[in-house]
Amino acid sequence: MKSIYILLAIGLFISCKKEKPVEVTMKDDVVLLASDSLHGRQTGTSYEILAADYIANRFKNLGLEPKGVKGYFQEFSFKDKSDPHGNVNYVSKSEDSTTTGTNVIAYLNNNAENTVVIGAHYDHLGMGIEGSLYRGDTPQIHNGADDNASGVAAMLHLAKQLKTINTNNNYLFIAFSGEEMGLLGSNYFVKNPTIDLKKVDYMLNMDMVGRLNDEKAIAVHGVGTSPIFKQVLFSNKGDFKIAEHESGVGPSDHTSFYLMDIPVLHFFTGQHEDYHKPSDDADKLNYEGMEEITQFILSIITELNDDGKIAFRKTKNESQEVPAFKVTLGVVPDYLFSGKGMRIDGVSEDKPAQKAGMQKGDIVVKMGDYGVEDMMSYMKSLGKFEKGSTTKVSVKRGDEILVLDVTF
Incomplete structure (x- = not known):
């Protein structure tokens, strides 16, 4: 059965035998990877293998060397989705009740001293595994166009452009499996690398880069993981409005x-109402925005091309600074907002925020006696309340400050 899928991938999607290479756009890649025929690319399924074969074939057509264990592929088997950076239970494929994921890895060898890693996960939620936010009665395909066919398409586009420029580094391109189950593919790779990790200059990650908004707001995580990153980002940002995050730890x-003490940057255009739902489809992506993002990332690579191996710097783990909290407002924060306060990007039905009259676009500036300056102070403020408690929450709506009564 697997061979049939491989033949379909080669025959229907892109042919290696054409005299002229097929010109494949980012939209082409997204449309294919997010098609119903791939059933949501769930890790360990034949549909994920079909997606892996497609990506490997794209790498081959781009003239990139295989850098997996078996050609372009690096398989890993596991029994449990335990803490991916603790005790991941990777096992032999021959053991019973295992799932096998497949990283797809390619190499652009410029005979340079160091290597830049460019990655994006290609797995998604299949018919709606754990993590799905779909609440319908009948299972539906979660195509994952933004999450993360968009990142894979951007990675492939960068691979094509880097073939002839910025040759002071080598480039390793990795399409990760198992991300939705807990960063399993990337965790496995760094523990079983196919290149010398000591020679890795930095890593760029793209996860959900398909929904650039009219404000051109983009979140960039890991800004603090090298002293040089902030300067490089802001000198190349152009019209982008960057929501910067220092920490190298994130989802x-x-x-x-x-x-592994490698500088990282992660690019993300924000959550939306289709996140982890069957409605995350290819026709909703901003392909012009994706082109702008890849050019932005390329400009960063270009500026760093002559800098040699850049310095690594540890950052605070922002997720560990947040206290455990027993209550929730029932809102989706706007992770791209960089102003004062916490802007609401969505309001859940029948939750405290909706009952209090909060709306999408409101900016929370105070909760009880606690000022809200940013996302971190919002979460710390939330940790001060108990279930059943009542407080006043101040929100900015347009030019007006509203004081609303909230019961948790």
Whole structure:
């Protein structure tokens, strides 16, 4: 059965035998990877293998060397989705009740001293595994166009452009499996690398880069993981409005590399109402925005091309600074907002925020006696309240400050 899928991937999606290479756009890559025929690319399924074959074939057509264990592929098997940076239970594929994921890895060898890693996960939620926010009665395909066919398409686009420029580094391109189950593919790779990790200059990660908004706001995580990053980012940002985050730890594959003392940058255009739902489809992406983002990332690579191996710097783990809290407002924060306060990007039904009259776009500036300056202070303020308690929450709506009564 697997061979049939491989033949379909080669025959229907892109042919290696054409005399002229097929010109494949980022939209082409997204449309294919987010098609119903791939059933949501769940880790360990034949559909993920089909997606892996497609990506490997794209790497081959771009003239990139295989850098997996078996050609372009690096398989890993596991029984449990334990803490990916603690005790991941990787096992032999021959053991019973295992799942096998497949990283897809390619190499652009410029015979340089150091290597830049560029990555994006390609797995998604299949028909709606754990992590899905879909609440329908019938299972549906979660195509994951933004999450993360967009990142894979951007990675492939960068690979094409880097073939002839910025040759002071080599480039390792990795499409990670198992991200949705806990960063499993990237964690496995850094513990079983196919190149010398001591020669890795830095790692760039793209996860959900398909929904650039009209403000051109983009979140960049890991800004503090090298002393040079902030200067490079802001000197190349152009029209982008950057929401910068210092920490190298976050819910995507760059974390695995940061924990190996490698500088990282992670690019993200924000959550949206289709996140982890069947409605995350290819027709909703901003492909012009994706082109702008890849050019922004390319300009960063270009500026760093002559800098040699850049310095690594540890950052605070922002997630560890947040106290445990027993209550929630029932809102989706706007992770791209860089102003004062916490801007609301969505309001859940029948939750404290909705009952109090909060709306999308409101900016929370105070909770009880606690001022809210940013996302971190918002979460710390939330940790001060108990279930059943009542407080006043101040929100900015337009030019007006509203004081609302909230019961948790």
